[in-house]
Amino acid sequence: MMLLIDYLKAWPQYVMPGHLLSRLMYALTRVRIRAFKNLFIDTFIRLYKVDMQEAVEQNPHAYEHFNAFFTRALRPEARPxxxxxxxxxxxxxxxxxxxxxxxxxxxxxxxxxxxxxxxxxxxxxxxxxxxxxxxxxxxxxxxxxxxxxxxxxxxxxxxxxxxxxxxxxxxxxxxxxxxxxxxxxxxxxxxxxxxxxxxxxxxxxxxxxxxxxxxxxxxxxxxxxxxxxxxxxxxxxxxxxxxxxxxxxxxxxxxxxxxxxxxxxxxxxxxxxxxxxxxxxxxxxxxx
Incomplete structure (x- = not known):
């Protein structure tokens, strides 16, 4: 049953425009409009329970855009x-x-x-x-x-x-x-x-x-x-x-x-x- 579900989830990907969707995501994750990028970051933190205490920059709104937040540096002691x-x-x-x-x-x-x-x-x-x-x-x-x-x-x-x-x-x-x-x-x-x-x-x-x-x-x-x-x-x-x-x-x-x-x-x-x-x-x- 699990394998059947996996195939049902996977088959639309054969026709999905992966590169186009990725280029759109590239643009969205670099938007610098304060209200947009802050909402994007805050929503992501809430959905995925991101621990900002591990980050070098702990203020999520200090990042210039979503991608800067997404690829944030961690404090060295957070990853021995x-x-x-x-x-x-x-x-x-x-x-x-x-x-x-x-x-x-x-x-x-x-x-x-x-x-x-x-x-x-x-x-x-x-x-x-x-x-x-x-x-x-x-x-x-x-x-x-x-x-x-x-x-x-x-x-x-x-x-x-x-x-x-x-x-x-x-x-x-x-x-x-x-x-x-x-x-x-x-x-x-x-x-x-x-x-x-x-x-x-x-x-x-x-x-x-x-x-x-x-x-x-x-x-x-x-x-x-x-x-x-x-x-x-x-x-x-x-x-x-x-x-x-x-x-x-x-x-x-x-x-x-x-x-x-x-x-x-x-x-x-x-x-x-x-x-x-x-x-x-x-x-x-x-x-x-």
Missing amino acids: LADGAGAIACPVDGSVSQTGTIADGSIFQAKGHSYSTEELLGGSRERAAPFHNGSFATLYLAPSNYHRIHMPFDGRLTGMVHVPGRLFSVSPATARAIPQLFARNERVVALFETDVGPMAVVMVGAVFVASIETVWARQVTPPAGRIIRQWSYPENEAPCFARGDEIGRFNMGSTVIVLFGPDAVNWTSEIGHGSGVCMGQLLGKTQR
Whole structure:
């Protein structure tokens, strides 16, 4: 019965103009008219029970528009960072969709659905090869969550890929109903080299996710376009990030997928499907 309900919820998304709706949301969330943006923010806080005591700026009306409020910075003490040698920190607030092994290049999405690492990373066999038989963690951000993305582990940026695509919802119900969801939606892939090998942080767009930003390239999307865009960062020019550093943000909610190579990490047994997580908490430990 649940699966039937999921399909009924999902099928209108095939004909819904996802990019148009997201561009409209982009405009609405940047309106600076005081009465409008304050009502928008106040309504959101009430509906989602947002705790403004965690924010650096605790006055909701001090934000210039809704998106500034939505991507607000938190006080460092609000999100303690996992420490200790080999600790993998959760990059976002949200809930665990799935964790596991990338079995022969296939990543588990939900019951009955998987997708390939190659598809997720933009159709490149070369980009996918280092993650063959590696590990993945899929983390879902609800609208109420903190929407900045942080570094799971120390690393050096080696490349970035913007993969245009659809903008389906990424809710758990949609993940159960739409095959290869995360390899079909628009996404930004950040590739890093770490002491335990390659790491990818994949920022997956969704309907109403009107923009994805990184700290090194600023706004990557929009524009959406139709062509895969790639950037490479030579070793002598590449930015390095420490565990917990901010690396990007979603302007509205979505999903982050973290990939490691084989024999690199073990996810902690304390998290599993549906577990709530906060940015900075222990997600796993390195094996090396």
